[in-house]
Amino acid sequence: MSTAANNLFNMITTIAKNPDVLKNPTIKVLFNQYAQKIGVSPARLEMAEQEESEQEAQAQSQSQGQPDMKALMSAMQPQGQAPNMPQMA
Secondary structure (H helix, E strand, O other), rough: OOOHHHHHHHHHHHHHOOOOHHHHHHHHOOOHHHHHHHHOOOHHHHHHHHHHHHHHHHHHHHHHHOOOHHHHHHHHOOOOOOOOOOOOO
16 A cells, blocks of 8 residues: 555544544644645545534434425325425516
């Protein structure tokens, strides 16, 4: 395995074993500096982290009983009819 691939594998393994590692601001800065040195974009890491947070928040809001509006509208329609939703211009 090449050094670059090995370094990337080690980064992925570190995050997989301890996802909270990037919550420590000091560790996160060091981790991002290391990532940049081995050719991994810290900006892309930030985007991935933000996407994950958004997905977790969405899953949590759905599990807390907040209804999915499309499913709710569909459930309110008589069987065999499509939901009557406003058209966007």
